[in-house]
Amino acid sequence: MNALADPKVGKLINKHFIASFQRVGSFKIEGKQKQGGNVATYFCAPDGRVLNAIAGPVDAKTMLEEAEWTILKTREAIKESKGSADRFKTLLRRYHAERLQEKYGARVTPILKDQAMQTLDTALAYRDADGRKLAPILSLPPIENEGEVRQLPNGGKVHRLLAAHAGAKIEHLYGAVFQGILNEKVTTKPVQSKTPFPWRKE
Amino acid sequence: MRSKFATVPFCLLLAAALWADEPQLKTVERPPPARHGTTVEFVGTPVEAAKLAAKQKKLVLILHVSGHFEDPDFT
Numbered sequence: 665m666n667a668l669a670d671p672k673v674g675k676l677i678n679k680h681f682i683a684s685f686q687r688v689g690s691f692k693i694e695g696k697q698k699q700g701g702n703v704a705t706y707f708c709a710p711d712g713r714v715l716n717a718i719a720g721p722v723d724a725k726t727m728l729e730e731a732e733w734t735i736l737k738t739r740e741a742i743k744e745s746k747g748s749a750d751r752f753k754t755l756l757r758r759y760h761a762e763r764l765q766e767k768y769g770a771r772v773t774p775i776l777k778d779q780a781m782q783t784l785d786t787a788l789a790y791r792d793a794d795g796r797k798l799a800p801i802l803s804l805p806p807i808e809n810e811g812e813v814r815q816l817p818n819g820g821k822v823h824r825l826l827a828a829h830a831g832a833k834i835e836h837l838y839g840a841v842f843q844g845i846l847n848e849k850v851t852t853k854p855v856q857s858k859t860p861f862p863w864r865k866e
Numbered sequence: 867m868r869s870k871f872a873t874v875p876f877c878l879l880l881a882a883a884l885w886a887d888e889p890q891l892k893t894v895e896r897p898p899p900a901r902h903g904t905t906v907e908f909v910g911t912p913v914e915a916a917k918l919a920a921k922q923k924k925l926v927l928i929l930h931v932s933g934h935f936e937d938p939d940f941t
Contacts, residue, residue, distance in 0.1 A: 668905060678907050682919040683928075684908055684927075703929060834928060
């Protein structure tokens with residue numbers, strides 16, 4: 665949340681985006697300690713198609729960098745695609761593959777055609793604690809120079825995911841980010857507390 | 867038969883009541899965006915954000931969180 669407290673971040677976000685939030689996970693309170701919990705940020709088109717994402721909390725510099733990159737590349741893609749939605753999606757995925765290589769040294773071939781549409785009934789899925797399917801598990805493009813790349817940080821993992829799935833709707837992607845990258849359980853359950861009065865001395 | 871005729875004046879009364887309230891309904895304004903301790907203005911729901919973004923020709927930023935974003939103790 666520190667990045668969102670930065671005035672420069674607020675100015676840029678408020679100028680170019682309309683912001684909202686959703687609770688997709690929970691955490692536990694034991695005594696006064698919070699256990700678990702995380703945040704993911706999605707930069708989307710008005711129809712919910714994901715343009716870029718950030719997995720986990722980041723500093724203001726990173727938030728600004730990713731927001732500015734999103735704005736710049738969206739404008740480029742709109743101009744180059746000349747009104748074609750397919751071409752726009754293709755360009756977005758190429759940009760993510762390029763950024764993955766420039767910033768993290770990992771080379772992937774962007775997946776430009778979507779796999780055959782699956783529903784939550786047919787696809788592998790992330791499930792909540794009751795076993796209910798919440799979001800599909802998405803395939804990732806293989807890293808072609810795997811031997812040269814150390815463990816990818818979350819930023820690299822996001823670009824790798826979006827090299828195959830940029831332009832997908834947020835409800836299709838969020839499981840792969842929140843659970844696949846951040847290892848947080850997606851859930852609709854409320855905050856779990858060991859005591860209903862965490863402020864009291866035990 | 868009796869009940870059917872009884873609903874007609876009831877519906878007319880209801881329609882009249884709604885029509886009388888219409889100027890008040892039209893003046894209800896959307897609540898201002900909340901900042902929740904940040905410098906970013908958040909609207910209530912992603913659907914609302916999408917509608918506003920389309921209208922204002924902006925993009926949409928969605929935060930997915932664990933816990934209750936509105937309460938800093940629960941994020």
